[in-house]
Amino acid sequence: MRLAQVVPLAPVEGPFTYSVPDALDAEAVVGARVLVPFGRRQLTGVVVARGEGESAKAKPLVDVLDARPSLTPELLALTRWVATYYLCTWGEAIKTALPSGTEVETRRIVRALRPPEAEDGDDGRALLAALAQSNGSGLKVPALAEAMGRKTAPQALLRRLEASGAVSVEYELQEARTRARVEKHLTLTGADPSGLTGARQQALVALLADAGEPVRQAEALKASGASSSTVKGLVARGLVETQDLEVERTDDALDAPLAPAADVTLHPMQEAALGEIRTAIGGDAPQTFLLHGVTGSGKTEVYLRALAAALARGESGIVLVPEIALTPQTVRRFRAHFGDRVAVMHSRMSPGERLDAWTRIRDGKYPVVIGPRSAIFAPVENLGLVIVDEEHEASYKQFDPAPRYHARDVAVFRAHQAGAVCVLGSATPSLETAANARSGKYAYLAMPERVPVLVRKESVASGQSPAAEVASGARGVPAESSTASPLSLGEGQGEGRTSPEASGETRSHPGTQPPPPADAGTSPRGGFDAPSDASNPPAAPEASGDDSSATGYSLLAPAPLPPVRVIDLAREKEVRRLKGALSHDLREAMRQRLERGEQTILLQNRRGYAPVINCETCGWTPECRDCSVSLTLHKTNRTLRCHYCGRAERYPPVCPSCGADDLKLLGSGTQRVEEEIAEVFPEARLLRMDMDTTSRKGAHQKILDRFGRGEADILLGTQMVAKGLDFPRVTLVGVVNADTGMLLPDFRASERTFQLLAQVAGRAGRHDLPGEVLLQTRNPEHPAIQHALNHDYSAFAREELVERYHLGYPPYGRLIGIEIKGPYENSTHKLAQAWTDALARRASGIAGTDVLGPVAAFVGKVKGFWRFHTHLKAPRTVPAKILADAVSAATAEIGAPPKGHRINVDVDPVGLY
DNA sequence: AGCACGCCGACT
DNA sequence: GTCGGCGTGCTC
DSSP states (O other), X not given: OEEEEEEESSSSOOOEEEEOOGGGTTTOOTTOEEEEEETTEEEEEEXXXXXXXXXXXXXXXXXXXXXXXXXOHHHHHHHHHHHHHHTOOHHHHHHHHSOTTOOOEEEEEEEESSOGGGOOSHHHHHHHHHHHTTTTSOEEHHHHHHHTTOSSOOHHXXXXXXXXXXXXXXXXXXXXXXXXXXXXXXXXXXXXXXXXXXHHHHHHHHHHHHHOSOEEHHHHHHHHTOOHHHHHHHHHTTSXXXXXXXXXXXXXXXXXXXXXXXXXOOOHHHXXXXXXXXXXXXXXXXXXXXXXXXXXXXHHHHHHHHHHHHHHTTOEEEEEOSOGGGOHHHHHHHHHHHGGGEEEOOTTSOHHHHHHHHHHHHTTSOSEEEESGXXXXXXXXXXXXXXXXXXXXXXXXXXXXXXXXXXXXXXXHHHHHTTXXXXXXXXXXXXXXXXXXXXXXXXXXXEOSOOOEEXXXXXXXHTOOOGGGOEEOOSSXXXXXXXXXXXXXXXOTTTOOOOOGGGSSOSOOTXXXXXXXXXXXXXXXXXXXXXXXXXXXXXXXXXSSSHHHHTTEEEEOOOOOOOEEEEEHHHHHHHHOOOSSSOHHHHHHHHHHHHHTOEEEEEXXXXXXXXXXXXXXXXXXXXXXXXXXXXXXXXXXXXXXXXXXXXXXXXXXXXXXXXXXXXXXXXXXXXXXXXXXXXXXXXXXXXEESTTTSOSTTHXXXXXXXXXXXXXXXXXXXXXXXXXXOOTTEEEEEESOTTTTTTSSSTTHHHHHHHHHHHHHTTSOOSSSOOEEEEEESOTTOHHHHHHHTTOHHHHHHHHHHHHHHXXXXXXXXEEEEEEEESSHHHHHHHHHHHHHHHHHHHTTSTTOEEEEEEEEEEEEETTEEEEEEXXXXXXXXXXXXXXXXXXHHHHHHOXXXXXXXXXXEESOSOOO
C-alpha cells in the first residue's frame, strides 16, 4: 500500500506512518501539509517521506492541506538538523519554519441539547448553565472548565450527560487562525454594455474595461464613485461577474517612497572583499566568510553588490538583521536597490501579513528576503547567498519557545547545505566566529578603515543628513593593503581547527583540538588592527566631478575612529567629589557640543530612575513579589517597577516598614540622568530613548528621526542608542556607566561589554566633524574597557580567547545549558539535583566532560518561578551527538517533571544567568 | 500538546 | 460510594 511518513506539528517524536488513499496520492507529496488522525483527534502534519509497504497500524490521511508543498526537501533537511542539534522534536522545528496560526486541527466541542432546568443534578445544571452562555455555538473543553470555574473539565459528568442526550460532544475541525485574505473582485462578462443609461454604471464598466483584469470591488467602487447597488444592477444585467480572489496584505510602512540608490564607487578594501565573495558565488563550493569591518567601513555596500551578483545568476538571497526596528537604514538600502524583489519580514507584522509574505516567497515572487532570525527558514529556492549582519548580536539566539536555535549557525548550515555562500558581517565578531576565521574554517575579509561617506547635497547644505539617505562609497582613495588575512589571535595557525556544527561538516575533529593561543603578547598583529591614531587618516577623495555628485550626492571624507578617553569614577569621586552620574569632564565635553551646535549621544544601559531604594533607618528595600530582584523607581509616574515581570506598584512616600521618611535612591537609570542633564543644561534639548519611551509602535523611529533632523542636542538612552545609526552631527559619545553588565556571572560578560562599547564608540564623528568618546567606569583596567579604548578588537579577541581556552569555554568547548523551573524553591532544587545526578552518571564516561550545577540562577525567581541551572561542558573534540545523547538519556531517566515544573535544554546557550 | 485511563483523598 | 484532582502513557 502507499504510505506516507508524517511529522505531526506537536511536541511528539515522529514521524508516524499513514496510508495514502488513492484520491490523495497525487497531492500528498513530500513537504505537503496534511490532516492526519492522531489519537482521538486530527491535526496538521507534514509529509517527510513517501513509500510503498505494509503497515497494520497505519491510518489513512484525512486530507491534504497544500496545493503546493509548504516545505522543500531542503527545508525539511534543515529543520531535521535543527531538531537533532538543538534537541527538540522535528515537529517543533518544522513549526518555526512555517507561518504561525496556519494549523488545522480538530477539537472537542461541547453543546447543550437541553436547557439547564431539565437537569436533575446540581452539577449537571451548572454545566448546562455554563454552556448556555455560549449561545448554542458550544465550548471547547478547556473553555467549558473555565466557564464552570474549575481547573479541569468534569469528564465523567460530561460522558453521562452525553449518554443521556443532554449535551453533544463532537470533534470539530478548527480552521487555521491565519488564512489568505479573499476579497470580492469584479470583471466584465463581455456582454454588450450599450444601452446602459446610469452614469455610475457606465463609469464602472469603463473602469473595468480599462483594467482588463479582475479589480477589487472596493477599489473599483472608490475609483468610479459607484456603490454596491451599482454592482448589483450590473450583475443582474449579466454585464459584470464577481469572484473571490486572494489579495496580499502588505505593510504600509514599506510603501514609503525611497531615495534612489546611489551609484557609488567602492574603496579598494571593499572591492577586495567583494571580489572574494563574488568569486565564491560564481564557484560551486559553499563557503562562509567573516566580513570584519569597522563601523563606517561600508559593509552594507558589499552586501548589496554580493547580493546583486547572486541575483544576476538567478539565485536568491536571505539577509538576516538583528531586529528590523533597529536597522531601518539597512532595510531601506536593500529596498532602494532591489525594490519589489525584496520581502521584508519584521516583528511588527500581523500574522496575516506574514502569511502573505511567506506564501509569495514560496511562490518565488521575492528572490530577496530580509528579516530577523526566523527569516533563515524563508522558503526561497535556489539559494545563492546568506548574509548575517551584525552576526555577534545575541538576538539571533532564540530561547523560548523551542527550538533554541542560533540563526547565525543555522544560516551557516543552510548555506552550506544549499551550496551557497554565507557572509557573516560584524565590527566586533563573536569569538566563535573569530575562532572559525582564525582556524581557516571561514574565509576572513577585513575592512579596517572607514570609507568616505556619500550624502545628499541638500542635506550637506543644511548640515543635517537624514540617516536614511547616507550611503558609503569612495573614489580615488589610495589603496592600502586590503588583503584578507587571518585574525592575529596567536600562534598555531593551521593545525587548529574548530569546526562548528553549523558548518554542516563533521561534528568534530577528534585529535585536532586547537592549540592554546599561547604567547599572545608576542604574536604579530594581523591584517585587522583598526587605526587608532588620528594622525594618519586616509586621504580625502575628490568631492567633485564624479558621477555621484552629478546625481545629487557629495562625498565627505571619512572621519577617523574617534579617540576614546576613560574616566575613572572612583578617582573622580575622591578628587572632585562627584555628585550625580556625570563627571566633570563629561559635562564639559557636553557643554562644548552644545556651544558648537553639535550633538551628543549618551549611553546609560539601565532604564528607570533609581534601580535600588533603601531605607536609611531600617534597611528596607522594595523587592518584587514574583521575582528575586529589587524594584526600580520610575519617577515619571511614581511607580516601583520590576524589570523582569513588569509588575508595578506605587512608590511609597515613607518607608512602609518603619515609617521613616528616609528612603535613599541608589544608582541611576536613564530618567535620573535625564533629570541631571536638565539641571546642568537647562537649555539643552534632550531625547530619551529606552523601553519606556519606545513602547508605542513607531515611537522608536520617531525619536531617531527627530534626532536626525537636529531637533535635539542630546540623545540619551539604553543600548538601543548604540545600534546602526549614522548621525553626522554627533561628535560626542558618552558612556555614563560602562560597568553595567560587565560583572555579571557569565563567561560572555566581557565580550558583550566590549561589543557594546565598541559599537557605541563608532557612533561618534562619522563624517566631517571629528568625534570623541568618553567612558565612565569604576574598572578602568578591565580588558573590555582597555581594548575599547584603543578600538582594538584583535587584542581583545586574542586575550579573551586565551581565557576561554584555559577555562574550556566556547569556542574551545561545548556547552549545553539546562534550566529547571518550578513554583517552589525546594521542589525545583530537588528536581534540578535529580536531573543533574542523572546527567552526571551519563557524562562520567565522557573524557574531559564536566557537569556544573545545579546552581540557583542569577535572578533566582522570575514571574513566580524558581530557576536552577546545570551546565554540561565538554571539549570541542567530544562530538555534539555524544553530549546530546547524554542529555536525552538523563531526560528520559527523570521522565516528565512534576506538574508546574519544566526542564529546558539549551544547546550553545548565549546567556548563562 | 491533547486526551483518556486509573488511582487517590474529600465530600454526600 | 462518587467525584474531582492529578500522574502516566500514548498518539501511526
